[in-house]
Amino acid sequence: QVQLQESGPGLLKPSQTLSLTCTVSGASISSGDFYWTWIRQPPGKGLEWIGYIFYSGTTYYNPSLKSRITLSLDTSKNQFFLNLRSVTAADTAVYYCARGITTYFDFWGQGTLVPVSS
Amino acid sequence: QSALTQPASVSGSPGQSITISCTGTNRDVGAYKFVSWYQHHPGKAPKLIIFDVSKRPSGVSNRFSGSKSGNTASLTISGLQAEDEADYYCSSYTSSSPYWVFGGGTTLTVL
Numbered sequence: 001q002v003q004l005q006e007s008g009p010g011l012l013k014p015s016q017t018l019s020l021t022c023t024v025s026g027a028s029i030s031s032g033d034f035y036w037t038w039i040r041q042p043p044g045k046g047l048e049w050i051g052y053i054f055y056s057g058t059t060y061y062n063p064s065l066k067s068r069i070t071l072s073l074d075t076s077k078n079q080f081f082l083n084l085r086s087v088t089a090a091d092t093a094v095y096y097c098a099r100g101i102t103t104y105f106d107f108w109g110q111g112t113l114v115p116v117s118s
Numbered sequence: 119q120s121a122l123t124q125p126a127s128v129s130g131s132p133g134q135s136i137t138i139s140c141t142g143t144n145r146d147v148g149a150y151k152f153v154s155w156y157q158h159h160p161g162k163a164p165k166l167i168i169f170d171v172s173k174r175p176s177g178v179s180n181r182f183s184g185s186k187s188g189n190t191a192s193l194t195i196s197g198l199q200a201e202d203e204a205d206y207y208c209s210s211y212t213s214s215s216p217y218w219v220f221g222g223g224t225t226l227t228v229l
Binding site: 103 | 120
């Protein structure tokens, strides 16, 4: 069974960098059939697609976040990563990693809450 | 405000059927057969229940069905069970960035 698990820092202060790791088991992120995705949900709001990365390292970002985010991956560890710079309170959210295939996301992690507060 | 519009809540009694709508535009829901639905029990990983408007992944109950008409997609759950109580989100591919958009979510209460 494919499983994804997010891990990250917990509480952040404004202007810091959010760094999250998604560890994948039951599937290889080196597979060209999938794309590895980050999605977030601010408290009381809907889901927002952040971006995704292919095994080749090709990335696609949400334009609203593009100037502040970097996605990367480590195939040797079967992990992919999200870096979000210069966070503000508006970046407070539950962050999910997910596996994308063609036009949908077939497996998700449980999500990790990242509060941003001074 | 989410790109796709869903009702905030719906409710039904065990055994009944309910339908959750998901309204977008002619750039997303209306343009593509790429609507998916996710079931989310708080604290757990969201689960794919419908993809490409009406297809069910292996292992998902046939009580879940999806459809689309124009710019509105719908998820129907028949024979409601207590375990169906969860949040439901729709998603669609869109021709304009950011490529995937989601609804705000609908909380289903089984009375």
